[in-house]
Amino acid sequence: MSEIKNLTLHHYPLSRSARVKWLLHEMRGEDFEVHRVALRQGGQYTPEYLAKNPNHAVPVLEVTYADGSEQVIFESMAILTWLADLDDRFAPKPSDLKARADYLQILALGGSWMDQMLWNIRLHENILPKAARNAAFAQFNRDKIENEITPQLVARLSENAFICGETFTAADCLTGQNLNWARAYGLCANPVLKDYMKRMKSRPAFQLAFADAKDFEG
Incomplete structure:
Protein backbone atom coordinates (compact mmCIF):
# COMPACT_ATOMS: atom_id res chain seq x y z
CA MET A 1 0.00 0.00 0.00
CA SER A 2 2.99 2.29 -0.48
CA GLU A 3 1.06 4.19 -3.15
CA ILE A 4 -1.38 5.37 -0.44
CA LYS A 5 -0.22 8.30 1.69
CA ASN A 6 -3.28 8.76 3.89
CA LEU A 7 -6.78 7.39 4.44
CA THR A 8 -9.59 9.22 6.24
CA LEU A 9 -12.80 7.38 7.09
CA HIS A 10 -16.01 9.32 7.71
CA HIS A 11 -17.76 7.15 10.26
CA TYR A 12 -20.62 6.77 12.71
CA PRO A 13 -20.69 4.05 15.43
CA LEU A 14 -22.51 0.79 14.61
CA SER A 15 -23.40 2.02 11.14
CA ARG A 16 -22.30 0.57 7.81
CA SER A 17 -19.03 2.44 8.18
CA ALA A 18 -18.10 0.05 11.02
CA ARG A 19 -17.54 -2.71 8.46
CA VAL A 20 -15.03 -0.50 6.65
CA LYS A 21 -13.39 0.58 9.91
CA TRP A 22 -12.99 -3.10 10.82
CA LEU A 23 -11.20 -3.91 7.58
CA LEU A 24 -8.97 -0.85 7.93
CA HIS A 25 -7.94 -2.01 11.40
CA GLU A 26 -7.22 -5.49 10.01
CA MET A 27 -5.05 -3.97 7.28
CA ARG A 28 -3.40 -0.98 8.93
CA GLY A 29 -3.88 -1.23 12.68
CA GLU A 30 -4.61 2.37 13.63
CA ASP A 31 -2.73 3.96 10.76
CA PHE A 32 -5.68 5.89 9.34
CA GLU A 33 -7.79 8.85 10.35
CA VAL A 34 -11.41 8.74 11.50
CA HIS A 35 -13.83 11.64 11.25
CA ARG A 36 -17.04 11.20 13.26
CA VAL A 37 -20.11 12.32 11.31
CA ALA A 38 -22.87 13.59 13.60
CA LEU A 39 -25.71 11.76 11.88
CA ARG A 40 -28.31 12.44 14.55
CA GLN A 41 -27.55 16.17 14.32
CA GLY A 42 -27.66 16.24 10.52
CA GLY A 43 -23.93 16.37 9.85
CA GLN A 44 -24.42 14.31 6.71
CA TYR A 45 -26.51 17.10 5.15
CA THR A 46 -23.94 19.87 5.31
CA PRO A 47 -22.80 21.22 1.93
CA GLU A 48 -19.24 20.08 2.68
CA TYR A 49 -20.35 16.51 3.35
CA LEU A 50 -22.80 16.36 0.45
CA ALA A 51 -19.91 17.32 -1.83
CA LYS A 52 -18.23 14.09 -0.70
CA ASN A 53 -21.33 11.89 -0.75
CA PRO A 54 -24.53 13.20 -2.38
CA ASN A 55 -26.36 10.22 -0.84
CA HIS A 56 -25.78 11.77 2.63
CA ALA A 57 -24.60 8.57 4.28
CA VAL A 58 -21.56 6.94 5.83
CA PRO A 59 -19.07 5.57 5.05
CA VAL A 60 -16.98 7.90 2.96
CA LEU A 61 -13.30 7.15 2.45
CA GLU A 62 -10.97 9.96 1.47
CA VAL A 63 -7.77 8.72 -0.16
CA THR A 64 -4.58 10.72 -0.54
CA TYR A 65 -2.15 9.04 -2.90
CA ALA A 66 1.63 9.22 -2.70
CA ASP A 67 1.70 11.57 -5.69
CA GLY A 68 -0.54 14.04 -3.84
CA SER A 69 -3.71 13.31 -5.80
CA GLU A 70 -6.93 12.69 -3.91
CA GLN A 71 -10.05 10.60 -4.35
CA VAL A 72 -13.33 10.16 -2.49
CA ILE A 73 -15.03 6.75 -2.39
CA PHE A 74 -18.46 6.01 -0.95
CA GLU A 75 -20.71 2.92 -0.66
CA SER A 76 -19.42 0.42 1.88
CA MET A 77 -19.33 -2.56 -0.47
CA ALA A 78 -17.30 -0.61 -3.02
CA ILE A 79 -14.87 0.58 -0.34
CA LEU A 80 -14.42 -2.91 1.07
CA THR A 81 -13.80 -4.36 -2.37
CA TRP A 82 -11.30 -1.63 -3.27
CA LEU A 83 -9.41 -1.86 0.02
CA ALA A 84 -9.17 -5.64 -0.06
CA ASP A 85 -7.74 -5.52 -3.57
CA LEU A 86 -4.85 -3.46 -2.20
CA ASP A 87 -3.78 -6.37 0.01
CA ASP A 88 -4.19 -9.94 -1.19
CA ARG A 89 -4.54 -11.22 2.38
CA PHE A 90 -8.18 -10.09 2.36
CA ALA A 91 -9.55 -11.16 -1.02
CA PRO A 92 -9.02 -13.90 -3.59
CA LYS A 93 -7.02 -12.75 -6.57
CA PRO A 94 -9.03 -12.08 -9.76
CA SER A 95 -7.06 -14.86 -11.43
CA ASP A 96 -8.57 -17.38 -8.98
Missing part, protein backbone atom coordinates in the same frame (compact mmCIF):
# COMPACT_ATOMS: atom_id res chain seq x y z
CA LEU A 97 -11.85 -17.42 -10.85
CA LYS A 98 -13.88 -19.78 -8.65
CA ALA A 99 -12.83 -18.30 -5.32
CA ARG A 100 -13.23 -14.77 -6.64
CA ALA A 101 -16.75 -15.45 -7.92
CA ASP A 102 -17.78 -16.95 -4.57
CA TYR A 103 -16.29 -14.01 -2.65
CA LEU A 104 -17.98 -11.38 -4.84
CA GLN A 105 -21.29 -13.22 -4.54
CA ILE A 106 -21.12 -13.09 -0.74
CA LEU A 107 -20.14 -9.42 -0.79
CA ALA A 108 -23.17 -8.67 -2.96
CA LEU A 109 -25.51 -10.81 -0.84
CA GLY A 110 -24.47 -8.96 2.30
CA GLY A 111 -24.11 -5.51 0.81
CA SER A 112 -27.38 -5.41 -1.09
CA TRP A 113 -29.87 -8.15 -0.27
CA MET A 114 -29.35 -8.68 3.47
CA ASP A 115 -28.41 -5.07 4.11
CA GLN A 116 -31.63 -3.83 2.52
CA MET A 117 -33.75 -6.21 4.60
CA LEU A 118 -32.07 -4.97 7.78
CA TRP A 119 -32.53 -1.36 6.72
CA ASN A 120 -36.24 -1.94 6.02
CA ILE A 121 -36.64 -3.36 9.52
CA ARG A 122 -34.85 -0.40 11.03
CA LEU A 123 -36.90 2.09 9.02
CA HIS A 124 -40.25 0.59 9.97
CA GLU A 125 -39.44 -0.22 13.58
CA ASN A 126 -37.25 2.70 14.63
CA ILE A 127 -36.80 5.59 12.22
CA LEU A 128 -39.98 6.51 10.38
CA PRO A 129 -42.72 8.46 12.19
CA LYS A 130 -45.11 5.97 13.73
CA ALA A 131 -47.88 6.86 11.29
CA ALA A 132 -45.61 5.93 8.36
CA ARG A 133 -44.41 2.61 9.75
CA ASN A 134 -45.61 -0.65 8.28
CA ALA A 135 -45.35 -3.48 10.80
CA ALA A 136 -46.30 -6.08 8.23
CA PHE A 137 -43.50 -4.98 5.92
CA ALA A 138 -41.00 -5.09 8.78
CA GLN A 139 -42.15 -8.62 9.61
CA PHE A 140 -41.91 -9.59 5.93
CA ASN A 141 -38.24 -8.60 5.98
CA ARG A 142 -37.66 -10.38 9.28
CA ASP A 143 -39.12 -13.55 7.77
CA LYS A 144 -36.94 -13.27 4.68
CA ILE A 145 -33.81 -13.00 6.81
CA GLU A 146 -34.79 -15.98 8.93
CA ASN A 147 -36.08 -18.18 6.10
CA GLU A 148 -33.78 -17.23 3.22
CA ILE A 149 -30.59 -15.54 4.43
CA THR A 150 -29.91 -17.39 7.69
CA PRO A 151 -29.91 -20.88 6.11
CA GLN A 152 -27.38 -19.77 3.48
CA LEU A 153 -25.02 -18.37 6.10
CA VAL A 154 -25.44 -21.38 8.40
CA ALA A 155 -24.68 -23.79 5.56
CA ARG A 156 -21.44 -21.98 4.76
CA LEU A 157 -20.29 -21.53 8.34
CA SER A 158 -21.11 -25.12 9.27
CA GLU A 159 -18.32 -26.17 6.93
CA ASN A 160 -15.80 -23.33 7.22
CA ALA A 161 -14.38 -21.00 9.84
CA PHE A 162 -14.98 -17.94 7.66
CA ILE A 163 -17.74 -16.96 5.26
CA CYS A 164 -15.67 -17.75 2.14
CA GLY A 165 -13.69 -20.69 3.44
CA GLU A 166 -10.77 -21.10 5.81
CA THR A 167 -9.35 -17.60 5.28
CA PHE A 168 -10.61 -14.30 6.67
CA THR A 169 -11.61 -11.87 3.91
CA ALA A 170 -13.32 -8.50 3.54
CA ALA A 171 -16.54 -10.48 3.11
CA ASP A 172 -16.31 -11.39 6.81
CA CYS A 173 -16.28 -7.69 7.73
CA LEU A 174 -19.52 -7.22 5.84
CA THR A 175 -21.13 -10.47 7.02
CA GLY A 176 -20.03 -9.97 10.61
CA GLN A 177 -21.32 -6.41 10.76
CA ASN A 178 -24.65 -7.50 9.26
CA LEU A 179 -24.97 -10.31 11.79
CA ASN A 180 -24.14 -7.92 14.62
CA TRP A 181 -26.95 -5.69 13.32
CA ALA A 182 -29.37 -8.59 12.86
CA ARG A 183 -28.73 -9.98 16.33
CA ALA A 184 -29.70 -6.59 17.79
CA TYR A 185 -33.16 -7.34 16.35
CA GLY A 186 -33.24 -10.88 17.74
CA LEU A 187 -32.46 -12.39 14.33
CA CYS A 188 -29.78 -14.88 13.21
CA ALA A 189 -29.66 -16.60 16.60
CA ASN A 190 -28.59 -19.97 15.17
CA PRO A 191 -25.77 -21.54 17.24
CA VAL A 192 -23.50 -21.76 14.18
CA LEU A 193 -23.84 -18.02 13.67
CA LYS A 194 -23.31 -17.36 17.38
CA ASP A 195 -20.05 -19.31 17.26
CA TYR A 196 -18.96 -17.41 14.16
CA MET A 197 -19.63 -14.10 15.88
CA LYS A 198 -17.63 -15.20 18.92
CA ARG A 199 -14.69 -15.81 16.61
CA MET A 200 -15.16 -12.46 14.90
CA LYS A 201 -15.51 -10.57 18.17
CA SER A 202 -12.28 -12.10 19.45
CA ARG A 203 -10.33 -10.41 16.67
CA PRO A 204 -8.47 -7.29 17.89
CA ALA A 205 -9.52 -5.38 14.76
CA PHE A 206 -13.21 -6.08 15.45
CA GLN A 207 -12.78 -4.82 18.99
CA LEU A 208 -11.16 -1.62 17.75
CA ALA A 209 -13.86 -1.11 15.11
CA PHE A 210 -16.71 -1.46 17.58
CA ALA A 211 -15.08 0.16 20.61
CA ASP A 212 -17.25 3.24 20.05
CA ALA A 213 -20.55 1.30 20.04
CA LYS A 214 -21.53 2.98 23.30
CA ASP A 215 -21.68 6.29 21.43
CA PHE A 216 -24.44 5.11 19.08
CA GLU A 217 -27.58 7.23 19.28
CA GLY A 218 -30.49 5.15 18.00
Whole structure:
Protein backbone atom coordinates (compact mmCIF):
# COMPACT_ATOMS: atom_id res chain seq x y z
CA MET A 1 0.00 0.00 0.00
CA SER A 2 2.99 2.29 -0.48
CA GLU A 3 1.06 4.19 -3.15
CA ILE A 4 -1.38 5.37 -0.44
CA LYS A 5 -0.22 8.30 1.69
CA ASN A 6 -3.28 8.76 3.89
CA LEU A 7 -6.78 7.39 4.44
CA THR A 8 -9.59 9.22 6.24
CA LEU A 9 -12.80 7.38 7.09
CA HIS A 10 -16.01 9.32 7.71
CA HIS A 11 -17.76 7.15 10.26
CA TYR A 12 -20.62 6.77 12.71
CA PRO A 13 -20.69 4.05 15.43
CA LEU A 14 -22.51 0.79 14.61
CA SER A 15 -23.40 2.02 11.14
CA ARG A 16 -22.30 0.57 7.81
CA SER A 17 -19.03 2.44 8.18
CA ALA A 18 -18.10 0.05 11.02
CA ARG A 19 -17.54 -2.71 8.46
CA VAL A 20 -15.03 -0.50 6.65
CA LYS A 21 -13.39 0.58 9.91
CA TRP A 22 -12.99 -3.10 10.82
CA LEU A 23 -11.20 -3.91 7.58
CA LEU A 24 -8.97 -0.85 7.93
CA HIS A 25 -7.94 -2.01 11.40
CA GLU A 26 -7.22 -5.49 10.01
CA MET A 27 -5.05 -3.97 7.28
CA ARG A 28 -3.40 -0.98 8.93
CA GLY A 29 -3.88 -1.23 12.68
CA GLU A 30 -4.61 2.37 13.63
CA ASP A 31 -2.73 3.96 10.76
CA PHE A 32 -5.68 5.89 9.34
CA GLU A 33 -7.79 8.85 10.35
CA VAL A 34 -11.41 8.74 11.50
CA HIS A 35 -13.83 11.64 11.25
CA ARG A 36 -17.04 11.20 13.26
CA VAL A 37 -20.11 12.32 11.31
CA ALA A 38 -22.87 13.59 13.60
CA LEU A 39 -25.71 11.76 11.88
CA ARG A 40 -28.31 12.44 14.55
CA GLN A 41 -27.55 16.17 14.32
CA GLY A 42 -27.66 16.24 10.52
CA GLY A 43 -23.93 16.37 9.85
CA GLN A 44 -24.42 14.31 6.71
CA TYR A 45 -26.51 17.10 5.15
CA THR A 46 -23.94 19.87 5.31
CA PRO A 47 -22.80 21.22 1.93
CA GLU A 48 -19.24 20.08 2.68
CA TYR A 49 -20.35 16.51 3.35
CA LEU A 50 -22.80 16.36 0.45
CA ALA A 51 -19.91 17.32 -1.83
CA LYS A 52 -18.23 14.09 -0.70
CA ASN A 53 -21.33 11.89 -0.75
CA PRO A 54 -24.53 13.20 -2.38
CA ASN A 55 -26.36 10.22 -0.84
CA HIS A 56 -25.78 11.77 2.63
CA ALA A 57 -24.60 8.57 4.28
CA VAL A 58 -21.56 6.94 5.83
CA PRO A 59 -19.07 5.57 5.05
CA VAL A 60 -16.98 7.90 2.96
CA LEU A 61 -13.30 7.15 2.45
CA GLU A 62 -10.97 9.96 1.47
CA VAL A 63 -7.77 8.72 -0.16
CA THR A 64 -4.58 10.72 -0.54
CA TYR A 65 -2.15 9.04 -2.90
CA ALA A 66 1.63 9.22 -2.70
CA ASP A 67 1.70 11.57 -5.69
CA GLY A 68 -0.54 14.04 -3.84
CA SER A 69 -3.71 13.31 -5.80
CA GLU A 70 -6.93 12.69 -3.91
CA GLN A 71 -10.05 10.60 -4.35
CA VAL A 72 -13.33 10.16 -2.49
CA ILE A 73 -15.03 6.75 -2.39
CA PHE A 74 -18.46 6.01 -0.95
CA GLU A 75 -20.71 2.92 -0.66
CA SER A 76 -19.42 0.42 1.88
CA MET A 77 -19.33 -2.56 -0.47
CA ALA A 78 -17.30 -0.61 -3.02
CA ILE A 79 -14.87 0.58 -0.34
CA LEU A 80 -14.42 -2.91 1.07
CA THR A 81 -13.80 -4.36 -2.37
CA TRP A 82 -11.30 -1.63 -3.27
CA LEU A 83 -9.41 -1.86 0.02
CA ALA A 84 -9.17 -5.64 -0.06
CA ASP A 85 -7.74 -5.52 -3.57
CA LEU A 86 -4.85 -3.46 -2.20
CA ASP A 87 -3.78 -6.37 0.01
CA ASP A 88 -4.19 -9.94 -1.19
CA ARG A 89 -4.54 -11.22 2.38
CA PHE A 90 -8.18 -10.09 2.36
CA ALA A 91 -9.55 -11.16 -1.02
CA PRO A 92 -9.02 -13.90 -3.59
CA LYS A 93 -7.02 -12.75 -6.57
CA PRO A 94 -9.03 -12.08 -9.76
CA SER A 95 -7.06 -14.86 -11.43
CA ASP A 96 -8.57 -17.38 -8.98
CA LEU A 97 -11.85 -17.42 -10.85
CA LYS A 98 -13.88 -19.78 -8.65
CA ALA A 99 -12.83 -18.30 -5.32
CA ARG A 100 -13.23 -14.77 -6.64
CA ALA A 101 -16.75 -15.45 -7.92
CA ASP A 102 -17.78 -16.95 -4.57
CA TYR A 103 -16.29 -14.01 -2.65
CA LEU A 104 -17.98 -11.38 -4.84
CA GLN A 105 -21.29 -13.22 -4.54
CA ILE A 106 -21.12 -13.09 -0.74
CA LEU A 107 -20.14 -9.42 -0.79
CA ALA A 108 -23.17 -8.67 -2.96
CA LEU A 109 -25.51 -10.81 -0.84
CA GLY A 110 -24.47 -8.96 2.30
CA GLY A 111 -24.11 -5.51 0.81
CA SER A 112 -27.38 -5.41 -1.09
CA TRP A 113 -29.87 -8.15 -0.27
CA MET A 114 -29.35 -8.68 3.47
CA ASP A 115 -28.41 -5.07 4.11
CA GLN A 116 -31.63 -3.83 2.52
CA MET A 117 -33.75 -6.21 4.60
CA LEU A 118 -32.07 -4.97 7.78
CA TRP A 119 -32.53 -1.36 6.72
CA ASN A 120 -36.24 -1.94 6.02
CA ILE A 121 -36.64 -3.36 9.52
CA ARG A 122 -34.85 -0.40 11.03
CA LEU A 123 -36.90 2.09 9.02
CA HIS A 124 -40.25 0.59 9.97
CA GLU A 125 -39.44 -0.22 13.58
CA ASN A 126 -37.25 2.70 14.63
CA ILE A 127 -36.80 5.59 12.22
CA LEU A 128 -39.98 6.51 10.38
CA PRO A 129 -42.72 8.46 12.19
CA LYS A 130 -45.11 5.97 13.73
CA ALA A 131 -47.88 6.86 11.29
CA ALA A 132 -45.61 5.93 8.36
CA ARG A 133 -44.41 2.61 9.75
CA ASN A 134 -45.61 -0.65 8.28
CA ALA A 135 -45.35 -3.48 10.80
CA ALA A 136 -46.30 -6.08 8.23
CA PHE A 137 -43.50 -4.98 5.92
CA ALA A 138 -41.00 -5.09 8.78
CA GLN A 139 -42.15 -8.62 9.61
CA PHE A 140 -41.91 -9.59 5.93
CA ASN A 141 -38.24 -8.60 5.98
CA ARG A 142 -37.66 -10.38 9.28
CA ASP A 143 -39.12 -13.55 7.77
CA LYS A 144 -36.94 -13.27 4.68
CA ILE A 145 -33.81 -13.00 6.81
CA GLU A 146 -34.79 -15.98 8.93
CA ASN A 147 -36.08 -18.18 6.10
CA GLU A 148 -33.78 -17.23 3.22
CA ILE A 149 -30.59 -15.54 4.43
CA THR A 150 -29.91 -17.39 7.69
CA PRO A 151 -29.91 -20.88 6.11
CA GLN A 152 -27.38 -19.77 3.48
CA LEU A 153 -25.02 -18.37 6.10
CA VAL A 154 -25.44 -21.38 8.40
CA ALA A 155 -24.68 -23.79 5.56
CA ARG A 156 -21.44 -21.98 4.76
CA LEU A 157 -20.29 -21.53 8.34
CA SER A 158 -21.11 -25.12 9.27
CA GLU A 159 -18.32 -26.17 6.93
CA ASN A 160 -15.80 -23.33 7.22
CA ALA A 161 -14.38 -21.00 9.84
CA PHE A 162 -14.98 -17.94 7.66
CA ILE A 163 -17.74 -16.96 5.26
CA CYS A 164 -15.67 -17.75 2.14
CA GLY A 165 -13.69 -20.69 3.44
CA GLU A 166 -10.77 -21.10 5.81
CA THR A 167 -9.35 -17.60 5.28
CA PHE A 168 -10.61 -14.30 6.67
CA THR A 169 -11.61 -11.87 3.91
CA ALA A 170 -13.32 -8.50 3.54
CA ALA A 171 -16.54 -10.48 3.11
CA ASP A 172 -16.31 -11.39 6.81
CA CYS A 173 -16.28 -7.69 7.73
CA LEU A 174 -19.52 -7.22 5.84
CA THR A 175 -21.13 -10.47 7.02
CA GLY A 176 -20.03 -9.97 10.61
CA GLN A 177 -21.32 -6.41 10.76
CA ASN A 178 -24.65 -7.50 9.26
CA LEU A 179 -24.97 -10.31 11.79
CA ASN A 180 -24.14 -7.92 14.62
CA TRP A 181 -26.95 -5.69 13.32
CA ALA A 182 -29.37 -8.59 12.86
CA ARG A 183 -28.73 -9.98 16.33
CA ALA A 184 -29.70 -6.59 17.79
CA TYR A 185 -33.16 -7.34 16.35
CA GLY A 186 -33.24 -10.88 17.74
CA LEU A 187 -32.46 -12.39 14.33
CA CYS A 188 -29.78 -14.88 13.21
CA ALA A 189 -29.66 -16.60 16.60
CA ASN A 190 -28.59 -19.97 15.17
CA PRO A 191 -25.77 -21.54 17.24
CA VAL A 192 -23.50 -21.76 14.18
CA LEU A 193 -23.84 -18.02 13.67
CA LYS A 194 -23.31 -17.36 17.38
CA ASP A 195 -20.05 -19.31 17.26
CA TYR A 196 -18.96 -17.41 14.16
CA MET A 197 -19.63 -14.10 15.88
CA LYS A 198 -17.63 -15.20 18.92
CA ARG A 199 -14.69 -15.81 16.61
CA MET A 200 -15.16 -12.46 14.90
CA LYS A 201 -15.51 -10.57 18.17
CA SER A 202 -12.28 -12.10 19.45
CA ARG A 203 -10.33 -10.41 16.67
CA PRO A 204 -8.47 -7.29 17.89
CA ALA A 205 -9.52 -5.38 14.76
CA PHE A 206 -13.21 -6.08 15.45
CA GLN A 207 -12.78 -4.82 18.99
CA LEU A 208 -11.16 -1.62 17.75
CA ALA A 209 -13.86 -1.11 15.11
CA PHE A 210 -16.71 -1.46 17.58
CA ALA A 211 -15.08 0.16 20.61
CA ASP A 212 -17.25 3.24 20.05
CA ALA A 213 -20.55 1.30 20.04
CA LYS A 214 -21.53 2.98 23.30
CA ASP A 215 -21.68 6.29 21.43
CA PHE A 216 -24.44 5.11 19.08
CA GLU A 217 -27.58 7.23 19.28
CA GLY A 218 -30.49 5.15 18.00
